[in-house]
Amino acid sequence: MINSKKAQSESGEKSLFYIVAGIFIIGLFFLFAYIITYDINVESMIPKNLEREILIARFLVSPDCFVYKDEELLRVYPYVFDKEKLTNERLEECYDVKQEGYAFRLSFDNLKEIVLKTKNWNDFRGSEREVFNIKIFDNGKFYDAKLFVEIQKNE
């Protein structure tokens, strides 16, 4: 009888030990995983803002987005925006983003009626802003303008 009680008590202690040890080991495992993943991310980190600057370049340089292209000479004019191309449909075509990744909102100082947003833009979140001096091409004429690019990063 005494032996049986002792055995029961030992068995209870053992179960407790296994539970505590199990939690400890799993915790240790996740701690390792976290430290290593963190190290990997640090080692393969992209320089700050490089990715977003590359993505913004698409709006400033590529004729597939908004930049004016002389179809006769096949010449592209970086930083010159073709007013006819400034539509949300065009933005969605040239920047086919899913939910994650950078979101952008583009507006112009002297074209108040035009505001372009990528599909993943969230009006209720904060954003950073960059300003670029550009030109607008409209009906054969060029004029100076400022482009405001607002940026959100969706993880």
Next chain:
Amino acid sequence: MFIKCKKRGIFPLYVVSELIIAFILFFILLSAVKSWASEEIITKNKLSKDMALLIDTLYALPYDAYVVYPEDTSNYYFSFFNNKVFVKKKDYDVTGGIYPFIGMKGEEISKEFKNPKALYFYKIKGKVGVSDNREFIEDFSRECLNLKTKYELKDREIIVDPDENSINLGKNIRDSFFGVKEDGSSNIVLTRIFNVYNNIESILEERGEKVDIVLGFEVYDGKDILIIQGRSEKRFLELRRFSCLIEKELKNRLEGINIIKKEENLDFEDKVYIIIKIPENIIEEKEDEVKYAVVEAIRLYYD
């Protein structure tokens, strides 16, 4: 249940089983940590990010281009689909690198490569893609811009500016165009005839707007043919087209000789100004081939 030990008495079996479980757990954790901590996982991550950024950059480019990926790719599997780059060691690799890029609507890159010797990222005719086929890329690089000039050959003049060792080449090029103009003469104007030299500026002053192309020849002590094109903003597409045509024609006629294209700040911004540097041995042995290549390139340019 107990195990009898010779020296220390009895040893409970559950201690043995606990030890075995502890060892198994230890080795599982060790192998997982080793796999995660290896440099390979960092390399896979770096490759996936680097390639995704490269694709994003190509989407931003205003013109066609290609990049020979500079890192060793032969140890990994690469997949490009759903606007993501996947880098794996083998088909099933839980520690593979994944990174997204932003594509264009209706232009899905869907490719897979297993241990490719090299990877080529390109934008050809506005479409971005990846290939492991060098020939495909070389075909593209030989394709010249299909750009129509506003002028006809007979209406324009070309200044050919040979150095002392390429006078004969210049003269032969001029002679190939006899009869092009309505009065039966050639539209090639030479800066150097025998020992008489007229500098380009004085010819331009006299002929002005009529002159479209300035083509210099220099013989030098080297192995490769160098095509040096100016950086004129006004004429840059024509410069690209003309230098491409010269390169293509030279390649067709001079097998096994390296042709290198360079850009430099040259004079005469409103002209298509190109200098061709030719190795001594080629001017001695294959002058005719060079002449035919240049004559054909000029004809194609105005075609």
